[in-house]
Amino acid sequence: MAERAPRLYAVVAEFNRPDALLAAVRQARRDGFSHLEAFSPFPVEGLDAELGLRAPAIPRAMLAGGILGAVGGFAMQAWINLDFPLNIGGRPLIAWQAFLLITFELMVLGAVSFAILAMLIGNRLPRLHHPLFEIPDFHFATDDKFFLALLAEAPDFDPAAAHRYLDGLKPLRVSDAPLTEPES
Incomplete structure (x- = not known):
């Protein structure tokens, strides 16, 4: 029996600089992507507004x-x-x-x-496992790398088109984040 391909959580692009991440988010929102997440080791001014995040409830x-x-x-x-x-x-x-x-x-x-x-x-905590942890070098999101994720939960999500789109934004690399369950 053929093995099924793992379901996808997101297609993720890795950037070196915060301004590159901000420009990528701006471009993705302008091009109609609404299900986005961005990861940064420090607050990037204007990123929350570009992502369309509302004020925290705290x-x-x-x-x-x-x-x-x-x-x-x-x-x-x-x-x-x-x-x-x-x-x-x-x-x-x-x-x-x-x-x-x-x-x-x-x-x-x-x-x-x-x-x-x-x-x-x-923050949807406590969550001990997240699908993005499967991406190589995602641990650098707390150090010196910036990540943009196009989430697969969007109704019109196409993984191949997402890869092509993110490649056009000139990231360091583009990776798939499979939707996995934590190992028991």
């Missing part, structure tokens, strides 16, 4: 977590004081000034917890 998640933590901390202290009232020096049962320390601490805890959760969800 600041909004931190705000929601901070508000939820502060309201929860204050409500917890108020509920405990109302449930078990103690008359100490004639102070009111809901002495908000005394509640501020715990309210602040739970606000910070909520904001940080929601930020970490939003970061993990936004």
